[in-house]
Amino acid sequence: MSLIVFARSLRVLIWFAAAMQRWSTPRLLARTHLDPSTRETVGALVRYSVLVSGFMIVMQTIGINLTSLSVIASKSAVSKATCCRSALLDAIHQQLAQREIKAA
Structure with missing residues (x-):
């Protein structure tokens, strides 16, 4: 049971991280004076930070x-x-x- 919850949680986490990157890069960062490559870098950093934080939350949730x-x-x-x-x-x-x- 716990393995199924873990797999589903990771799937949702990966989707959410990608959604955050898609949201932050064109919408939020487009209002700044940053060039496109810097916007993509910040978007990738947003995605990775969401993935790391979410992975820790998922691991704590399943009991590790x-x-x-x-x-x-x-x-x-x-x-x-x-x-x-x-x-x-x-x-x-x-x-x-x-x-x-x-x-x-």
Whole structure:
């Protein structure tokens, strides 16, 4: 029984996420000054955030406790963000070091 509920919930979730993307891209984001590629990117981010949030809700609904998974995911996200920040800062410093400094 629980597997059927899980499958139906995922089907509804995927449909809802696609509907949110279809709604947000042409209607909501068309009123902004963003170019079309940025609108599509924001629409995709809306879809993915709805999918992730909905998947967590579906898993909690069928009885799977996601507390430990949330802790592991947050630790992983923090470590990835720190790594990306370090790489970005190194690239910026390298670009600045390659510039010639002109005397005023």
